[in-house]
Amino acid sequence: MNANRSRREFLRAGLVLPAVGLAAAGSDTPRPKDPPQLTYRTLGRTGLKVTGVGYGIGYEPNVEVVGRALDYGINYYDTSRDYRESEAIFARCIRGKRQKIHISTKSGSTKKEEILQDLDTSLKVLGTDYVDVWHLHARDTPARIPDEALEAMVRCKESGKARFIGFSCHNPNAMVDFFLDAKVFDVMQTTYSYAIGSGFREKAVQKLAAAGIGVVAMKVVVALTGLNMGRGGAGAPKKEKSEGEGPLAGIKWVLSNPAIGTTIPNMNSIAELDMNVRAMAEPYTPADERLLFAAGERIRPDYCRMCFQCDGKCPRGVPVADVLRYLAYYDFAGSLYQAVTHYRELAPGIRSIRCSDCTECAVQCPNGVRVRDRLMRAQNLIA
Numbered sequence: 001m002n003a004n005r006s007r008r009e010f011l012r013a014g015l016v017l018p019a020v021g022l023a024a025a026g027s028d029t030p031r032p033k034d035p036p037q038l039t040y041r042t043l044g045r046t047g048l049k050v051t052g053v054g055y056g057i058g059y060e061p062n063v064e065v066v067g068r069a070l071d072y073g074i075n076y077y078d079t080s081r082d083y084r085e086s087e088a089i090f091a092r093c094i095r096g097k098r099q100k101i102h103i104s105t106k107s108g109s110t111k112k113e114e115i116l117q118d119l120d121t122s123l124k125v126l127g128t129d130y131v132d133v134w135h136l137h138a139r140d141t142p143a144r145i146p147d148e149a150l151e152a153m154v155r156c157k158e159s160g161k162a163r164f165i166g167f168s169c170h171n172p173n174a175m176v177d178f179f180l181d182a183k184v185f186d187v188m189q190t191t192y193s194y195a196i197g198s199g200f201r202e203k204a205v206q207k208l209a210a211a212g213i214g215v216v217a218m219k220v221v222v223a224l225t226g227l228n229m230g231r232g233g234a235g236a237p238k239k240e241k242s243e244g245e246g247p248l249a250g251i252k253w254v255l256s257n258p259a260i261g262t263t264i265p266n267m268n269s270i271a272e273l274d275m276n277v278r279a280m281a282e283p284y285t286p287a288d289e290r291l292l293f294a295a296g297e298r299i300r301p302d303y304c305r306m307c308f309q310c311d312g313k314c315p316r317g318v319p320v321a322d323v324l325r326y327l328a329y330y331d332f333a334g335s336l337y338q339a340v341t342h343y344r345e346l347a348p349g350i351r352s353i354r355c356s357d358c359t360e361c362a363v364q365c366p367n368g369v370r371v372r373d374r375l376m377r378a379q380n381l382i383a
């Protein structure tokens with residue numbers, strides 16, 4: 001079947017229901033005239049009925065926006081042990097509402113005892129006795145999931161403290177076979193967006209979906225916002241992510257793929273939330289396609305598609321895709337903290353490299369990213 005037709009038919013068949021709980025308080029910002037329409041999807045074999053637009057709680061949750069999302073009936077929320085106070089702030093937002101939502105959170109550890117301890121800590125901080133999905137955080141190579149980590153994850157599920165388990169990754173191509181061969185995971189959370197380029201990821205995503213794995217799409221809109229972009233000059237005024245409808249079109253595009261269980265955009269304003277929730281009921285149109293294509297071309301020199309084709313190409317050992325992703329946390333997601341924190345986790349020998357010392361860059365990006373310029377910006381800004 002033609003891929004576009006398949007996407008359209010899926011959307012037409014989608015279950016559209018009115019939002020619930022709109023009378024609940026939580027924000028003074030005016031509500032939209034018409035209540036948002038929610039669509040529900042099944043997260044693979046977990047059987048969880050999740051709203052097509054979930055919520056990436058992130059490092060700095062905006063409690064007003066989270067409260068409004070809860071009122072609207074958004075029911076899938078993703079956080080992490082690694083996101084500083086994220087779980088604690090989120091916990092305050094969901095008091096009395098635990099049964100209405102699905103919570104996903106993560107451990108950054110590779111060690112058995114730490115993973116087990118992390119889950120207990122998450123449960124305590126979140127004020128719940130189970131999480132719906134318990135992930136290992138950011139696993140882009142099988143080496144980052146040693147046997148003891150696998151064992152711990154299975155224990156977490158068997159204990160009932162985690163209903164389902166999985167891991168998040170930026171490179172599903174490198175991880176899909178490991179994921180399926182392990183035969184223990186239920187959910188993969190991975191990068192998937194128009195801007196990133198589905199071509200790199202589609203095969204992996206389809207393989208997971210065919211095996212009944214729930215796929216959670218992350219980084220669905222960040223590239224379409226252009227916050228803090230260097231082109232406007234460092235310190236250029238921040239744009240609201242709700243400016244322009246690129247993010248809306250981006251979520252619609254992701255949701256037009258039936259292989260995707262849910263999306264987890266991070267949202268910092270009510271306007272952004274109100275725009276994103278529309279993606280559940282509105283069709284993906286040719287106008288959206290044109291808008292996304294134009295946005296994709298605009299960001300081409302600056303936004304790394306995380307295709308990992310340049311892995312190992314820098315003779316001095318710079319992990320190009322990783323550093324460009326850290327820079328994107330600032331340039332596209334507006335979080336200097338996140339960018340700096342990740343950069344500082346690199347080995348000191350890598351952190352001290354300056355691309356300005358090279359007369360020519362050995363890394364040629366097939367997607368048109370100005371690798372050396374972008375790395376120099378990272379080394380000036382977040383090193």
Ligand code: SF4
Nearest residue numbers: 304305307308310365
């Ligand atoms: S810099 Fe280019 S080749 Fe390297 S991961 Fe990014 S998009 Fe792919």
Ligand code: SF4
Nearest residue numbers: 314316355358361362
């Ligand atoms: S300029 Fe290119 S080759 Fe030189 S260190 Fe940077 S990434 Fe490596």
